[in-house]
Amino acid sequence: MRAAFYEKLGPAREVLQVGDMPDPLPLAGEVRVKIAASGVNPSDVKMRAGTGSAANQYPRTIPHSDGAGVIDQVGAGVPPARIGQRVWVWNARWNRAFGTAAQFVTLPAEQAVPLPDNIDFAAGACFGIPALTAWQGVETDGGVAAGDWVLVNGGAGAVGHYAVQMAALKGARVITTVSSAAKAAHARQAGAEIVIDRKKEDIVQRIRSVTGGKGVARAIEVDFSGNMAWLPQVMADYGLVAIYGSSKPEATVPFGPSILANIGYRFFIVYNQPPALRVRAIAALDGMLRNNSLKHTVAASYPLADIATAHEAVERGAVIGNVVVLP
Ligand SMILES: NC(=O)c1ccc[n+]([C@@H]2O[C@H](COP(=O)([O-])OP(=O)(O)OC[C@H]3O[C@@H](n4cnc5c(N)ncnc54)[C@H](OP(=O)(O)O)[C@@H]3O)[C@@H](O)[C@H]2O)c1
Numbered sequence: 001m002r003a004a005f006y007e008k009l010g011p012a013r014e015v016l017q018v019g020d021m022p023d024p025l026p027l028a029g030e031v032r033v034k035i036a037a038s039g040v041n042p043s044d045v046k047m048r049a050g051t052g053s054a055a056n057q058y059p060r061t062i063p064h065s066d067g068a069g070v071i072d073q074v075g076a077g078v079p080p081a082r083i084g085q086r087v088w089v090w091n092a093r094w095n096r097a098f099g100t101a102a103q104f105v106t107l108p109a110e111q112a113v114p115l116p117d118n119i120d121f122a123a124g125a126c127f128g129i130p131a132l133t134a135w136q137g138v139e140t141d142g143g144v145a146a147g148d149w150v151l152v153n154g155g156a157g158a159v160g161h162y163a164v165q166m167a168a169l170k171g172a173r174v175i176t177t178v179s180s181a182a183k184a185a186h187a188r189q190a191g192a193e194i195v196i197d198r199k200k201e202d203i204v205q206r207i208r209s210v211t212g213g214k215g216v217a218r219a220i221e222v223d224f225s226g227n228m229a230w231l232p233q234v235m236a237d238y239g240l241v242a243i244y245g246s247s248k249p250e251a252t253v254p255f256g257p258s259i260l261a262n263i264g265y266r267f268f269i270v271y272n273q274p275p276a277l278r279v280r281a282i283a284a285l286d287g288m289l290r291n292n293s294l295k296h297t298v299a300a301s302y303p304l305a306d307i308a309t310a311h312e313a314v315e316r317g318a319v320i321g322n323v324v325v326l327p
Pocket of ligand 1: 158177223246268271
């Protein structure tokens with residue numbers, strides 16, 4: 001099969017190679033997926049660059065955790081009826097060397113989830129990380145309730161855009177931050193009621209004003225280190241900050257405002273979602289997909305041979321939406 005891979009960490013153009021590798025065969029309990037689209041996430045890029053939180057311990061790595069395609073072989077113990085099923089996959093490149101940037105991936109059968117016919121493969125290649133992270137941000141620790149004010153920082157991001165939609169679908173009133181008019185329009189279309197330009201406006205004053213001084217019940221945070229200085233000032237009493245990203249490895253948490261407002265800080269990483277939570281997340285996402293409640297944004301797609309360009313686009317934050325590679 002054709003596959004993209006790297007054998008050392010570093011800049012995309014220096015370390016990513018595209019070449020032939022043996023076709024993988026599914027082991028017992030596994031399926032083989034013929035990949036139609038492979039999703040590129042910031043964590044794939046950071047793992048390849050060697051700047052991520054997780055170490056890369058393999059002599060050769062095929063990148064990318066997310067992808068979608070069709071099951072073309074099954075291992076022992078997996079119903080042969082699954083052959084021909086359209087699927088999206090999760091965690092293909094988590095604690096495993098070979099991800100989806102290839103013509104085939106083999107992985108445990110439960111990591112290949114049926115993809116409804118109304119969803120195309122490119123969109124399906126962006127569920128494992130962006131959509132499931134957004135769902136967890138909205139639902140962790142009891143979840144948001146209808147009528148709650150919820151702040152989604154970075155509502156035009158791949159995760160943020162799904163978080164805005166999922167919170168709004170629950171009847172929450174969503175406030176989001178963006179940094180351009182195009183991103184504002186994108187977040188508004190997702191269901192954000194209040195869109196704040198974080199580069200031009202006083203975020204704290206705006207949020208306190210629209211919430212009548214009460215603050216938000218939940219913040220879904222893309223940049224813990226970047227926003228921690230002011231976040232406690234916009235949280236309602238007993239509010240929860242659900243944190244999935246940070247631009248720097250460390251942050252200072254203001255103690256006084258945090259304790260006085262009884263703020264909870266929940267860090268989470270979607271890769272190691274507890275199994276019961278993942279079952280709930282996948283079922284909830286499946287329901288939203290089947291009744292077409294979500295908008296998907298595949299911003300750019302590249303042939304496998306241009307995988308370095310795809311990584312660079314994600315690295316620069318050059319696009320609004322997801323980037324996919326087509327093997
Ligand atoms: N914990 C997890 O499991 C998990 C899962 C997925 C992603 N992540 C991490 O989450 C981050 C975002 O991932 P993504 O796929 O959504 O990336 P993305 O599509 O590039 O989106 C990031 C968004 O955040 C915005 N942003 C950047 N700094 C911000 C700040 N200080 N305040 C508010 N908005 C800000 C960006 O827009 P502007 O800068 O233009 O405003 C952009 O729209 C990455 O660091 C990624 O590694 C973690």
